[in-house]
Structures are given as structure tokens and as C-alpha cells.
Amino acid sequence: MDAEFWHSKWERGEIGFHNSEVNPLLTRNWPCMGHLGGTVFVPLCGKTLDIAWLLGQGYAIAGAELSEKAVQALFDELGVAPDVTVVADEAADQPLKLWQANGIRIFSGDIFKLTADLLGPVDLVYDRAAMVALPAAVRVEYAQHLVSLTGSAPQLLICFEYDQSKMPGPPFSVEADEVYQSYRAYYNPQLLESVEVEGGMKGKTPATEKVWLLDPVS
Numbered sequence: 681m682d683a684e685f686w687h688s689k690w691e692r693g694e695i696g697f698h699n700s701e702v703n704p705l706l707t708r709n710w711p712c713m714g715h716l717g718g719t720v721f722v723p724l725c726g727k728t729l730d731i732a733w734l735l736g737q738g739y740a741i742a743g744a745e746l747s748e749k750a751v752q753a754l755f756d757e758l759g760v761a762p763d764v765t766v767v768a769d770e771a772a773d774q775p776l777k778l779w780q781a782n783g784i785r786i787f788s789g790d791i792f793k794l795t796a797d798l799l800g801p802v803d804l805v806y807d808r809a810a811m812v813a814l815p816a817a818v819r820v821e822y823a824q825h826l827v828s829l830t831g832s833a834p835q836l837l838i839c840f841e842y843d844q845s846k847m848p849g850p851p852f853s854v855e856a857d858e859v860y861q862s863y864r865a866y867y868n869p870q871l872l873e874s875v876e877v878e879g880g881m882k883g884k885t886p887a888t889e890k891v892w893l894l895d896p897v898s
């Protein structure tokens with residue numbers, strides 16, 4: 681999945697991953713994060729309505745999203761006009777930009793170009809359809825990058841599990857073993873909820889959606 685894959689998904693409006701409602705797995709399980717207030721980092725955020733919900737709970741949001749079209753739509757749908765500045769990679773095809781308004785800062789561009797200095801302090805992480813959007817080799821790098829960007833802040837992670845031989849992805853299947861392998865040096869992963877995906881994964885194979893609390897090791 682290169683950048684072009686995702687840009688063309690957004691250009692064509694092929695965004696089946698975008699939910700038209702706030703994710704009930706978020707609202708049901710967020711209280712387990714046990715942290716009121718602060719900044720939530722939402723990697724690969726798209727234009728998720730979950731951001732509006734988190735803002736409504738009093739959190740500040742920092743996000744990262746490749747597609748400027750998605751980021752523009754996110755702010756349009758929130759009804760706020762952001763200030764936009766280039767913050768890195770000025771000469772690149774897609775420079776890293778910061779879009780900000782009251783309580784919300786979104787970096788447009790490749791998350792791997794984002795640094796902890798640019799991102800600033802983060803209290804919590806919400807990964808829905810971010811890790812599962814990436815192929816296995818990239819997920820290894822992603823998990824390390826997320827940990828170093830956020831100082832291993834507590835994380836709510838939502839993954840799909842299904843028979844990967846039945847469908848190429850994305851979304852990819854990220855099984856419990858991989859969650860442990862990727863994060864056990866930094867977190868104690870705890871499974872909070874497991875639900876069958878209605879109709880299976882794109883109708884091709886049964887699938888389960890799992891919600892993990894990644895609690896930092898002390």
C-alpha cells in the first residue's frame with residue numbers, strides 16, 4: 681500500500697472504512713483508559729467521527745493522516761476553519777503540514793515523517809483501523825514509531841482478526857500474537873472486548889474485531 685493507493689481511495693470516495701456513526705467500541709471501552717482530559721493522538725485518522733466524540737469528552741486531539749482531502753473534510757464536517765502551515769519536508773511532493781484549530785491539531789503527510797518534537801506531548805493513543813491498514817512489514821516499523829512518537833502513552837487499539845489467506849487486505853488481520861510481539865516490551869496488552877463482524881470481512885470470511893487496552897509497563 682503506497683501513498684498513491686490511499687490518495688486514490690480518497691479521490692474516488694472509496695472509503696468503506698469510514699463509519700457514519702461514532703464507533704461504539706470506542707464509547708464502550710474508552711472509560712478503561714482511566715485518564716480524564718489531556719491530548720489523544722489518533723494515528724491514520726482519516727475523517728473519523730470518533731474525533732468529534734473525543735473533543736466532546738473534553739480531550740484535545742492530535743492526529744496524523746496522509747490525505748489532505750480527508751483532513752479538509754474532517755475540518756469541514758467539524759465546522760471549523762483551520763490554520764495550515766508547512767512544518768517539514770518543504771521540498772517534498774507532499775510536505776508535512778499542520779492543520780490546527782481550537783483543541784485539534786492534524787498533521788497531513790506520511791506519519792513516518794512526523795517526529796515527537798513536532799507532535800508534542802501526548803497522553804493517550806486511539807488506534808482504530810490504523811495498524812490494520814498497514815501491511816505486515818510496515819506494521820513492525822509503525823509500532824516502533826508510534827511508541828517513540830508518544831512515549832508509549834496508554835493506547836486503545838482496535839484490530840480485526842480473520843483468515844488472511846481468504847482476502848489480501850487492507851484491512852489486514854492483526855492477531856493477538858502480533859499485538860504482543862509488537863508491544864509487549866512497552867505495554868501489558870489486555871483484551872477488553874471481542875465481537876464478531878456482522879457479515880464477515882467484506883462477505884468473504886468470518887472476522888472478529890478485538891479491542892485492546894495497552895497499558896504501559898511500569
Ligand SMILES: C[S@@+](CC[C@H](N)C(=O)[O-])C[C@H]1O[C@@H](n2cnc3c(N)ncnc32)[C@H](O)[C@@H]1O
Nearest residue numbers: 686697724725726728745746790791808809813
Ligand atoms: C483504514 S483508514 C482508517 C481511517 C480512520 N482511522 C477511521 O477509523 O476511519 C486508514 C487511513 O490511513 C491513512 N494512511 C495510510 N498510510 C498512511 C501514512 N503512511 N501516514 C499517514 N496516514 C496514512 C489513509 O489515507 C487512510 O485515511
